[in-house]
Amino acid sequence: MPFFDDSLLDDPTALAAADGMLRRLAQAGARIRIEAEQAAAALSAVVELPRPRAVIAAGSEARLIRSMLEPSCPVPFLAWPRHGLPGWVGALDLVVVLATDGADANLVATAREAIRRGSQLIIACPQPSVIAERVSGRDAIMLPTKTGDTLAAAVIVLAALHRMQLGPIVDAEAVAGAFDRVAEDCSPYVDVAENPAKDLALGLAETQPLVWGGSVLASRASRRVAETLRAASGRAALAADAGELVPVLASVTRKDLFDDPFENPQPSERRPALVILDDGTGDQLTNSWQNRLREVADAADVRVCPIYCTSGGDLDRYAGLLQTGLFGAVYLAVGLGRSIWQD
The missing domain is CATH 3.40.50.10490 (Glucose-6-phosphate isomerase like protein; domain 1)
Known part of the structure; x- marks a missing residue:
């Protein structure tokens, strides 16, 4: 299994190899x-x-x-x-x-x-x-x-x-402006500490992504993001409704507190990570599902990686969620040293 090297996310040579994909995302607006x-x-x-x-x-x-x-x-x-x-x-x-x-x-x-x-x-x-x-x-x-x-x-x-x-x-x-703002926030020149897309890549480094969006548009974005994460990582990535993800998360066994990550840096089975796309438009039912997902993930010691975009019109928020996820997928590929996806 490819090992995720987080130092590559701020490495000019590694980022230059992904320049075509990053440039295309940046030019969406x-x-x-x-x-x-x-x-x-x-x-x-x-x-x-x-x-x-x-x-x-x-x-x-x-x-x-x-x-x-x-x-x-x-x-x-x-x-x-x-x-x-x-x-x-x-x-x-x-x-x-x-x-x-x-x-x-x-x-x-x-x-x-x-x-x-x-x-x-x-x-x-x-x-x-x-x-x-x-x-x-x-x-x-x-x-x-x-x-x-x-x-x-x-x-x-x-x-x-x-x-x-x-x-x-x-x-x-306005939609073009939303894409531009994500391009600025997720630029390869913005380091890991302040870059939401690089932070997402770190969160998904050695995991199996599960992606959920509560609203109609966030759900649509979740499927696009999962599709791109599959291509970037070569792993399975599932986008589904909350009712389908809850039993998946509930079946995950909590980590062994005495497990030494230095003795077993690459376990045979990857743990899931939950990616939540939140556009701030959820009703009471949607918010309750999100709370349920977070509760089950916490009980199973599953990492939660939220992406928020709650300002602007419907399409502006969709653009923010989608584009942050796509930038994150590119950085995931960079950290894994995968160049084939960039062809």
């Missing part, structure tokens, strides 16, 4: 600004669209859009995971396609099916691209994308849906 500028003219066109009977979203980050819209959308919303469309979709409905690579065959088929049925259609995609060419000249609004960043494109789509009075206010500049 800039990519949102680029996409907002690209789509400025197209965003004004969506205001003229009539309110649809229902909204169907397909493609990358469709589930994030669902998480944002479901609490306030005045019409039914569906995130559709397959090519084509449900049988009931017709001319009264709005189909949103997020195709940042512009060539996914399933998304091309979905867009063409929406055109065939006479549905309203919004497509976020590069121009030129395969999907733009296939629906060229049709009754569709194109939100041109440039960076290939799926989350940046989702921010622009959410801004468009707000202008149609289908979702909450989404300020692209």
Whole structure:
């Protein structure tokens, strides 16, 4: 098993090896600004669209859009995971396609099916691209994308849906600012003592991560963070609801007080660590679940690694939680000396 070397987190040579991943994370805010500028003219066109009977979203980050819209959308919303469309979709409905690579065959088929049925259609995609060419000249609004960043494109789509009075206010500049603040706080030039992402990596150094987010958006972020932790560490990392994590934590045996870590620096089985994503929006039930998770973790002597982001709009807080977790995953890979993930 790779040994975690915490000295690498402030080592210029080790951090330079991860520069590509760290730089891409740091530039997330800039990519949102680029996409907002690209789509400025197209965003004004969506205001003229009539309110649809229902909204169907397909493609990358469709589930994030669902998480944002479901609490306030005045019409039914569906995130559709397959090519084509449900049988009931017709001319009264709005189909949103997020195709940042512009060539996914399933998304091309979905867009063409929406055109065939006479549905309203919004497509976020590069121009030129395969999907733009296939629906060229049709009754569709194109939100041109440039960076290939799926989350940046989702921010622009959410801004468009707000202008149609289908979702909450989404300020692209505010979201970009949230990403920028995390990039500053989690910069490789900020040492371990003041860097929340490096602190997270230290907490997860020799553990099996369990990730939980209480709100709808924090739960969405937890799955993205767990996915990235798996890639960074080569270990299993589970994101799940509290009801599923409680029995996992309850089954953990407390550490032996007489166990000598110098005699056995790398035990055959890794202990879990609980990562809690808290966006400050939890209701009484969510807060009680968090308290329960902490109680069970404490009883089992399981380390708790909280990530807090409680200011700004819903999407700003989501950005803060997600990005801190992603930076933490990169630093975990650095400490483990894993370079393959950075390719």
